[in-house]
Amino acid sequence: MxxxxxxxxxxxxxxxxxxxxxxxxxxxxxxxxxxxxxxxxxxxxxxxxxxxxxxxxxxxxxxxxxxxxxxxxxxxxxxxxxxxxxxxxxxxxxxxxxxxxxxxxxxxxxxxxxxxxxxxxxxxxxxxxxxxxxxxxxxxxxxxxxxxxxxxxxxxxxxxxxxxxxxxxxxxxxxxxxxxxxxxxxxxxxxxxxxxxxxxxxxxxxxxxxxxxxxxxxxxxxxxxxxxxxxxxxxxxxxxxxxxxxxxxxxxxxxxxxxxxxxxxxxxxxxxxxxxxxxxxxxxxxxxxxxxYEDTRQLRLFIIVIGSAAILLSIPIVYSIGRWITKPITHMVRAMRKVEKGQFDVQLNEHYIEEYDILTGNFNQMTKELDKLVKQVEKEHANRREAELRALQSQIMPHFLYNTLDMIKWKSMDHDVENVEEMVNNLSKMLRIGLSGGLNFIQLREELEHARAFVDIQKQRLTQNINYQVRVPAKLKDLYVPKIIIQPFIENSLKHGYSLTETEKIDLKVRATLDENEEMVIIHIEDQGVGFPPNWSMEGKTGIGIKNVRERIWLYCGEHYDVRISNKEEGGTRVTITLPIYESNPSFHGKDKEETPDTENE
Structure with missing residues (x-):
């Protein structure tokens, strides 16, 4: 057609x-x-x-x-x-x-x-x-x-x-x-x-x-x-x-x-x-x-042939004129396609034909307004996103502080000064990494260090023998991941995966690999605990830890990255976290950093 x-x-x-x-x-x-x-x-x-x-x-x-x-x-x-x-x-x-x-x-x-x-x-x-x-x-x-x-x-x-x-x-x-x-x-x-x-x-x-x-x-x-x-x-x-x-x-x-x-x-x-x-x-x-009328019919046929030939010869001329007339429309269509792709800074040149000049002016005004509105919406969205992230972080930080300070309190009452000093050092390390200058992403080695500090605090608090193993290649430790995504699952494992009797041994493992196409980082957190009931699902739970981590991963990385929790065949639970590969800190480039001046002030 x-x-x-x-x-x-x-x-x-x-x-x-x-x-x-x-x-x-x-x-x-x-x-x-x-x-x-x-x-x-x-x-x-x-x-x-x-x-x-x-x-x-x-x-x-x-x-x-x-x-x-x-x-x-x-x-x-x-x-x-x-x-x-x-x-x-x-x-x-x-x-x-x-x-x-x-x-x-x-x-x-x-x-x-x-x-x-x-x-x-x-x-x-x-x-x-x-x-x-x-x-x-x-x-x-x-x-x-x-x-x-x-x-x-x-x-x-x-x-x-x-x-x-x-x-x-x-x-x-x-x-x-x-x-x-x-x-x-x-x-x-x-x-x-x-x-x-x-x-x-x-x-x-x-x-x-x-x-x-x-x-x-x-x-x-x-x-x-x-x-x-x-x-x-x-x-x-x-x-x-x-x-x-x-x-x-x-x-x-x-x-x-x-x-x-x-x-x-x-x-x-x-x-x-x-x-x-x-x-x-x-x-x-x-x-x-x-x-x-024989001669007249021949003359009529001759006129029709000449007229048809003139029409055929005029087609290239008409096509050229039509192309010249519709050239501004072609430019406008191309500009609209760029706008469809999100490029709102497109501007068209003025045209001496009045109708085209009016369309050009209206189009330029429209793109300016769209660019202004999109930037405004993006800024509002970034501010709202930052506020949501801060709210999520504010949910988990008091959780750490409450449990750890309560334990320090009792250790102090027992005059166990050496243990108190170590616990304070680990707590300080967790707070430093958790705050991380207001950044949302830290290197994987820092995230592992944050989890190690938490495990050390738990070793001093609990009487059980905790066997904590980390198997992460050195090249992956330099990649950037959202902060505080491993510690909440270790905490849930200690709280729900074991009965915490004095003779019970606690095994915890953290591994990190790349997927087959080397497009994602996969972090596994495993224990040898009791696992989850058969009808258990994350959607029906109201706890802070797991929900907090999932929502932050969605906000930071997108909803096609997620957390999956399943029971292992040999017993225990496996947590699988999928993340994008960031070789540099996303918090320092893009709109995430540029439009969050409050974060820089912190």
Missing amino acids: VRRLKTIMVVCFVLVNALFLAGVSYLSYTYFFTFTTEEISESRLSLLNESANKLSGFTRNISEAGKFIAIDRSVIDLFSQEYEDPYTALVNRDELQNIVRDVSSLKREIQSIEVYTDWFKDYPYLYKNTLYPESELGLFPWFRTFIESVDNGWAPEHLDPHSGHEVISYIHRIMDSRNRTVGYIKVNVKSTEFLGFLRDMNLYEEINEPFILLNTGGSVIAETHSRYDFPMMNKLLTKSSDTMFERLIPKYDKRTNYHEVVQEDNEHYMILLSEPNQEQWRLAQIILIDEL
């Missing part, structure tokens, strides 16, 4: 800029798409209207050829005569063919002109070239509907059986002088001629988009492209319910001079419908928008 401020700043910068770039790109592209689509639609629609108007001249030229033949007076007269013999029919047929041929030759766009009539049915051998029976025209599926509705019009694109070409035809009814229908003129134009006309207008080849030609009634006359290549055309066209023609779907059927963008199958298309030309024909055009 990302938690570093510099990393968060860089990530936020990248995300914000990426979102900004994406948003700007999207909004720009959307606005550009909407704006340019509207502009392109208007310009393309204008061009389509112009093309429809130009197409009007082309279709008028074709329809005029058919009308000219249908309303020509000589043609009407030909169909108004009754043929009395084959020769007259042949002459009239040739004359009709000449008229058709002459008109056809004048119109370069016309592929052929055909006349469908039953007027020569009595002479079937006359039907050839441009003259065909009317029944052949009825084979076209669109003819019946066409004949029933209009006198002239355009037939949709179809295959001409005589030429084998796809044609678009203009059909005109032929009437005789008595207004009877005697036949039909069919003017054929190759479909490619219509497409060629669109090419001439620089629309088809340049854009390669489908056009749909709609006649006056809205029926589809021609299409420039295959529906297989442009399936969208199937979505726009539908079969008319009353004719064989196809027409635009109802949504667009009556619309003119109209444009719209639609989406179909994840593709966008522009639908254009021209206004009617002079012949009331319309052009419909379908444009695939994605092709129009």
Whole structure:
């Protein structure tokens, strides 16, 4: 999980800029798409209207050829005569063919002109070239509907059986002088001629988009492209319910001079419908928008790539700036970690950024206050600790004095002057070592001397034979230990470990060693007395001696150093004291000595 401020700043910068770039790109592209689509639609629609108007001249030229033949007076007269013999029919047929041929030759766009009539049915051998029976025209599926509705019009694109070409035809009814229908003129134009006309207008080849030609009634006359290549055309066209023609779907059927963008199958298309030309024909055009915006999409991709590259290149710069901005915070975090470790004299430098300068000032003030409070607490704790130690020492010193002075008193009454002198000397030695200039630690040799003085006093007081042995290596005697920690256990051994009959022998041993790792001093005090009862424990006892020693060891050395008392398997009791190794007197260095001026005064 990302938690570093510099990393968060860089990530936020990248995300914000990426979102900004994406948003700007999207909004720009959307606005550009909407704006340019509207502009392109208007310009393309204008061009389509112009093309429809130009197409009007082309279709008028074709329809005029058919009308000219249908309303020509000589043609009407030909169909108004009754043929009395084959020769007259042949002459009239040739004359009709000449008229058709002459008109056809004048119109370069016309592929052929055909006349469908039953007027020569009595002479079937006359039907050839441009003259065909009317029944052949009825084979076209669109003819019946066409004949029933209009006198002239355009037939949709179809295959001409005589030429084998796809044609678009203009059909005109032929009437005789008595207004009877005697036949039909069919003017054929190759479909490619219509497409060629669109090419001439620089629309088809340049854009390669489908056009749909709609006649006056809205029926589809021609299409420039295959529906297989442009399936969208199937979505726009539908079969008319009353004719064989196809027409635009109802949504667009009556619309003119109209444009719209639609989406179909994840593709966008522009639908254009021209206004009617002079012949009331319309052009419909379908444009695939994605092709129009191919260059635009490449430009958008280029902008995104450039923007992304700029963001990536800016990451090191942003990281450097973030590192520079967060550098004071880094220093402050390091300073706080030092404060956590107890180093309260840490101070931060001032910063020219106002917020950092305020934080720095508050931090420096906080560390000063903490340092002051910690020193005050430590001083109070040291004073309290010293008071507790003095109280503990004051508990044990009267205990010594009372017992020893009582014994000196009785010896004096017995006029045993020599013993009194020795006891006074030992007492003086114990008091000197016990006071030790107010120090809490003395060398182990002095502690052993203090215990020896106590044992010598007890030898003079008791009648039993006391065997006192000390086994301590010389190198350990120079180590420092808390004072008066051996004598109370010797006193308890004499008081509770033996019955003190005259014949009883008292054995006491004091040994000192180092532990296996040479990290602690271990002092053993052993006797051969009666030991302790099975359920005995130090926690349940209220005596002064043992409790006093344990509490002083905890205060001096820490609670992981202690006194353990146990019964030996061979009988008697063993006291084990664990202490830290002090090669110099702890009372002369550290806060223990510096903050106890009263001790120095004593």
